[in-house]
Amino acid sequence: MSIFDKCPICSTDCKGTGIGPLNQIYHIECPVCRAFRITTDAISGISPCTEHEKGLICGFVRGSHDRGLVVELRKTHIESIISGGPSDMLQKLDRLLVSLAKLTERLGQPLPLAPAERGLGYTINIYEFESQINNLIDLGYLNREHRTGADPTMVSVSVRGLDRVQKLRETRGWESNRAFVAMWFDGSMQHTYERGLKAGIEAAGYEAMRIDQIEHNDLIDDRIVAGLRECRFVVADYTNHRNGVYYEAGFAHGMGKTVIMCCREEDKTEIHFDINHRNFVLYESPEDLAQKLKVRILATVWAGDNYKPEQSRRSDSQ
Numbered sequence: 001m002s003i004f005d006k007c008p009i010c011s012t013d014c015k016g017t018g019i020g021p022l023n024q025i026y027h028i029e030c031p032v033c034r035a036f037r038i039t040t041d042a043i044s045g046i047s048p049c050t051e052h053e054k055g056l057i058c059g060f061v062r063g064s065h066d067r068g069l070v071v072e073l074r075k076t077h078i079e080s081i082i083s084g085g086p087s088d089m090l091q092k093l094d095r096l097l098v099s100l101a102k103l104t105e106r107l108g109q110p111l112p113l114a115p116a117e118r119g120l121g122y123t124i125n126i127y128e129f130e131s132q133i134n135n136l137i138d139l140g141y142l143n144r145e146h147r148t149g150a151d152p153t154m155v156s157v158s159v160r161g162l163d164r165v166q167k168l169r170e171t172r173g174w175e176s177n178r179a180f181v182a183m184w185f186d187g188s189m190q191h192t193y194e195r196g197l198k199a200g201i202e203a204a205g206y207e208a209m210r211i212d213q214i215e216h217n218d219l220i221d222d223r224i225v226a227g228l229r230e231c232r233f234v235v236a237d238y239t240n241h242r243n244g245v246y247y248e249a250g251f252a253h254g255m256g257k258t259v260i261m262c263c264r265e266e267d268k269t270e271i272h273f274d275i276n277h278r279n280f281v282l283y284e285s286p287e288d289l290a291q292k293l294k295v296r297i298l299a300t301v302w303a304g305d306n307y308k309p310e311q312s313r314r315s316d317s318q
């Protein structure tokens with residue numbers, strides 16, 4: 001039985017079916033966002049979002065789908081998804097260009113850009129998408145492909161566009177497959193790192209990047225800054241409340257990176273009041289952390305290059 005006929009994210013005609021007990025989760029097949037699952041509380045959480053924010057959620061779901069994952073949107077994940085997306089119009093243009101370059105295997109390869117592809121530009125507005133394409137053409141990053149009988153929105157990525165993508169990959173983290181780990185580097189945390197943080201990050205398809213730096217002063221070490229710039233997202237473990245963790249997480253947040261905050265359950269009362277309202281991954285053991293962290297990464301960052309969807313898709317609905 002179809003429950004929805006309009007996508008709760010982009011309002012396009014779609015097919016939505018209730019699954020699970022009491023229909024509290026819906027499976028949606030949307031021609032723009034592609035396939036995803038959504039809880040009833042997430043539907044009410046998305047409803048008041050701005051068009052810009054809905055575009056970011058649409059881009060996230062579409063990107064996850066392209067990586068072989070059917071995401072399950074929950075209300076608690078929406079804030080992270082929005083904060084991890086492109087923050088302005090120029091960043092949207094860059095991400096669209098990077099997505100198009102990914103689809104390109106040879107120079108001059110025509111890419112059909114129907115309005116249903118607008119999730120690639122993190123927008124739900126077809127006019128904004130059209131304008132993104134026109135601007136990328138004007139900037140010389142895309143060529144319009146004039147072929148007999150070709151769709152007028154047929155474009156290809158130019159040499160200049162590929163060069164731009166190369167530079168973006170070097171300086172921004174979105175294409176990176178690494179997660180920067182900020183934590184208390186103490187011998188007592190070794191199991192938490194190996195069996196919890198690293199295991200969870202790897203299960204979501206990413207590599208864990210750990211820069212051991214026992215103590216540093218207020219000046220952030222160059223290696224840490226480079227690591228924070230290069231990474232796709234940051235996992236910050238607040239157990240024992242080290243100043244360095246607060247500093248690195250804040251620095252990454254300021255750069256617009258997704259920061260996943262974790263803390264051992266028994267330490268949570270000490271979390272600084274500035275951030276204690278945030279949606280922490282609280283854990284009781286390293287194994288518990290690994291499982292919860294993997295689920296959180298898949299829900300708010302999306303699957304990494306090494307993710308194996310067939311083995312774990314069924315258990316990723318937590």
Ligand SMILES: [Zn+2]
Nearest residue numbers: 007010030033
């Ligand atoms: Zn949609």
